[in-house]
Amino acid sequence: MKKRQNLLAAAAGIGLLTFLLLLGCKPQIPEGSAGAPKTSPGQPASEPSSKPIEKASAGMGKEEPSQxxxxxxxxxxxxxLIDYIELNGDVLTKSTVDIYPDTFGKVSKLLINVGDRIEKDQVIAEIDPSKPGMIFVPSPVKSPIAGTVSNIPVYVGSTITQGIPIARVTTTDNLEIRTEVAERFIGKMRIGLEALVSFEAFPGEIFRGSVTELSPLVDPASRSLEIKVRLNRLDPRIRPGMFAALKIITERKWGxxxxxxxxxxxxxxxxxxxxxxxxxxxxxxxxxxxxxxxxxxxxxxxxxxxxxxxxxxxxxxxxxxxxxxxxxxxxxxxxxxxxxxxxxx
The missing domain is CATH 2.40.420.20 (conserved putative lor/sdh protein from methanococcus maripaludis s2 fold)
Known part of the structure; x- marks a missing residue:
């Protein structure tokens, strides 16, 4: 019996010791949480330190370097400063003449070839006006101008009349370039304006000329004005029918x-x-x-x-x-x- 009482007393002591230990290990509740003790009405709350914020503010206020x-x-x-307009044109002869015979008959002789240079009154062909049972002296055909033969539409043996041309002669020593100017540039055009001319056949080479003629009328269909340009120097390489690119200088500004x-x-x-x-x-x-x-x-x-x-x-x-x-x-x-x-x- 005594032994049982001692065991009970020991168990009670152990239980009391355990309770005291648990009571001493109670966790601290953070301030501001639901279980935290409330501050009295007159008691000021503790304030957090503002030193880190002041450092951040100082860093934000520093001026960034300019870009x-x-x-x-x-x-x-x-x-x-030179003002100019660009145009395109064609090389033409100033004078082109078709040569006609004076009589009806057959071409008995052709004394010229395309590209030949002929003089005024030079005989270029002969026409035989003979008929069956009638023999006539051949009639000569003369050129009315000096120039270069550009076309011969007949051949020996052809029968022609006074209305059929024997040859075409052009004056290649008096070439000009014909072009058209848009209506908005007409006010800048005048005779004597300087022109710079180039040809695809001679890349990189510039030929100088000037405006020699202005049409008195504006084409109502294209609203353009025809002008003609002549080169300052005759060049045998330039031929009728060639394509020309022009720059007409309309104004020179100084200062x-x-x-x-x-x-x-x-x-x-x-x-x-x-x-x-x-x-x-x-x-x-x-x-x-x-x-x-x-x-x-x-x-x-x-x-x-x-x-x-x-x-x-x-x-x-x-x-x-x-x-x-x-x-x-x-x-x-x-x-x-x-x-x-x-x-x-």
Missing amino acids: VFAVNTTQAVAGE IVKIPVDCLVRRYGGTFVFVVKDDPAASTGKRVERRPVTPGVQIDEKLEIVKGLRPGEVIVIMGQSLLEDNSVVRIVGEVPPLPVTDTIQ
Whole structure:
């Protein structure tokens, strides 16, 4: 009996010790959670530290470095600009004559060949007017002009009348080029304008001429004006029927400001260029100014600037697509300016 009481007492002691141990190991409840003790109305809540936020704010307030754009530049130039219009035409003879016989009969002789140079009153053929039972002296056919034989539509033995031509003679020493000008360019046309002529048969070679004739009428069907151009020097290589490409110089402007057309930017409904300026505050020492300009005539890749730009100013020619006013730039290349004296390619 006594032994049983001792066992019960030992078990009770162990149970009490276990309860005390569990009571001492109760977990702490985080402040602000559902089980956390509430703060008294007058007691201020503990505040978190603001030092990390202050550091982040200081980092966000630091100014970012300006973006730098790489550009190529050139200079505006004061000089000459040649205005011209391009046309196509045909080489023609100023005079072409068909030669007819004086009588009916058969062609008994042909004394010429195509391409022969003949003189005025030279005999080119003979016509035999003989009939059965009647013999006549052959009738000579003479050329009324000097020139080159361009066509012989008959042959020996042909029977012809006074209405059939024996040959065609052209004056190749007085060639001209006939072309037509659109109505919108008629106001620029006048006799004496300089013309630059080229032929496919002679690539790279330029022949100089001038406008010699203007038609008094405008073709109502094509709305164009016929003009004629004559070469300054006779060249035996130029033949009737050849195709000619012409550039008629309508105006020469002197002392105008000109730039490559690639410098001009059309944006926001306006036209402007980017002028490079020195700026010690910029990281590269260079900034651009967006300068509005008034463009004039454009000839090939050259552009006249009527207002807004001065000769010698440095402007951007490549790399301006992303530029804005006051953008910082770095010049990575310089393009030679346009020549003062203009030329036509």
